[in-house]
Each structure stands twice: as structure tokens, then as C-alpha cells.
Amino acid sequence: MLRLAAPMVSMTLDPQSRRDIVFITGGTGLAPVKALLDELTRYNRTRWIHLFRGERQRDDFYDHEHLDRIAESFPWLTIVRAVSDEQGYPGSGAPSRTSSPGTGRGATTTSTSPDPRPWSTPPCAG
Structure with a gap:
């Protein structure tokens, strides 16, 4: 089981660690992640x-643009983008790469299903 939550207390990197990292962001949640990527x-x-x-x-x-430059320069970074409220966003169907082969892992864009909020639950009765 994987449990996701907002960061608690602080977000720091252990420079000695060799474990891979997964960042999940939306909106202003990118700001601390950008600092960690830099x-x-x-x-x-x-x-x-x-x-x-x-x-x-x-x-x-x-x-x-800044994130795409990092992804193109550093082969260890993969970026996946998804939108919820826009039909026809590039990448619907198979993901597309923005970097050239051999220049890094690059950025990938995807789109969500037509129902942007399949995780919504009905309101609780009072």
C-alpha cells in the first residue's frame, strides 16, 4: 500500500541516499519541489x-520551460503532466516525449479521462 499525504514539518533531501524519488504536485505545491530539483x-x-x-x-x-530544460539536461528526471478540465490536451492517448532520444528522459504530457474527478465522493449526510 502506498500512502500519500501533504509534507509534514519540512521537505529535505538526504544527499547520501540512493533511493529514487517520486514528487506529486499541483498548483503552488511545485515551489518546494522546484527547490529540491535545483x-x-x-x-x-x-x-x-x-x-x-x-x-x-x-x-x-x-x-x-525551466523544468523541461532540467529534464533535457539530466537523464534522471522524468516529468509527467496531466490536466483535468481541458479537452484535447496534447498527449491524450499515448504519452509523447519532448526531448530527443539520447538527450535525457524528458517530459511527458498526458491528459485525463473526460470525467476529471472520478475520485469524488458524495457529501456526508449531517
């Missing part, structure tokens, strides 16, 4: 990093 560009050579970003619209992905 830190990783200074010393990481062995850990695979996977960044999953979710937004409502494609225009909500702020600073994507």
Missing part, C-alpha cells in the same frame, strides 16, 4: 526522479 542538479547522479504534475488547464503549468 538542489539535485548539483549532485545527483544515481537517483531516478519522477515528477507528476496535475493542473486544471494547460496554462496553469507555471515555469514549465
